[in-house]
Amino acid sequence: MKIAIVEDDINMRKSLELSLSDDYELKTYKNPIDALKELDDSFDLIISDINMPKMDGLEFVKTALEQKISAEFIIITGNATLNKAIEALRLGVKDFLTKPFDLDKLCEAINRAKIIREKKANKIKKEIPVKQNGFLGSSKELENLKTIALKAAKTNVSVFLSGESGVGKEVFAKFIHENSKRANKPFIAINMAAIPENLIESELFGYEKGAFTDANSSKLGLFELANEGTLFLDEIGEMSASIQAKLLRVLQEKTIQRLGGTKLINIDVRIISASNINIQDNIKNNKFRADLFYRLNTIMLDILPLRQRKDEIIEIANATLNRICNEYDLGEKTFSKEAIKVLNDYNYPGNIRELISIVESAAILSDENIVKDSDLRLNFTNNNKNNINDLEFELIKEALKQEKDIKAASKLISMSEKVFREKMQKYNLGE
Structure with missing residues (x-):
């Protein structure tokens, strides 16, 4: 607990300093003017006299509050009056002690201020809203996964997301990032299956000028671009053995080396990875390193397919319909009862991505304000x-x-x- 003592009497100031310095971090000031120059939100408590030169103690409290200093206040005075006590309480001062006072009384007041401070901090913490960006529907299965994801978000551990294509793995990755301490830092995503193998290394680690033909200037890799933030590696099952080995080394040593470079660069990146194939099968078939997998899946989230999260279907469909209608100025549209039944009965081999595509198409092509079942282009062959x-x-x-x-x-x-x-x-x- 960090405490500021504002007291013009040198003997009282030194006495308080000697009595409290073993248990608290202290900073003392001989007048309010000097104190106001340095006080900030790092202070938890301010103990102040009332009768001081240059500025009255109550005026000091009022000015500190106007400057948005959030510390608690304890007033000590050798010349107490009822009016001053009432004024102090009106300003939010929690304790008003009259000199001389027992040190135990002051310590009790400090402990009360500490408890109040902790309760305020807990209330603020509870009131921080969970960022829900990307989720268009809700189900028991989804909420269970989000609960685990939020626990993971508060840490820096690696998270592995498994599930079929289109179930929302990148949405989960962003959800974890946006609810973490790294939320204000970069979120960088790469689909390992979409990058040619000979380019993945330079994409991840960057390169120096002249590292290869056409390398006319240096380029930062994704690890450097994501520094202090989150790097999302999608479809990691497609990584070659050589890239797997280099990624493992990065995770172990927390350094990277650009292609053509000799300098080791320190990085602080949270890794979230994902795959729509069974990595365990790849490990058994010697296509994926077990030691790398264990580094990547400190916490695993197995995201169920949409057909096992039926409660989300209509919510996602309605949210998508409203978005498309607003985006293309199509007017207000709703689904017919028959369309709702068809949407609920379909199994979505392409998961959420397929549902969104189906609704987008139906919204644009339907001629009326009611989207009918006949407007839905569903792929029943799969x-x-x-x-x-x-x-x-x-x-x-x-x-x-x-x-x-x-x-x-x-x-x-x-x-x-x-x-x-x-x-x-x-x-x-x-x-």
């Missing part, structure tokens, strides 16, 4: 596989609901325990 997956998912889920024991649940649907456990893992049903 739905059979997903229907089977959904039936299998529901079957496993129902068996587990009826039988808590896995062996009994697998027997209930005439499935081997080994296959049943594999299906549980596939559908994220856990044990």
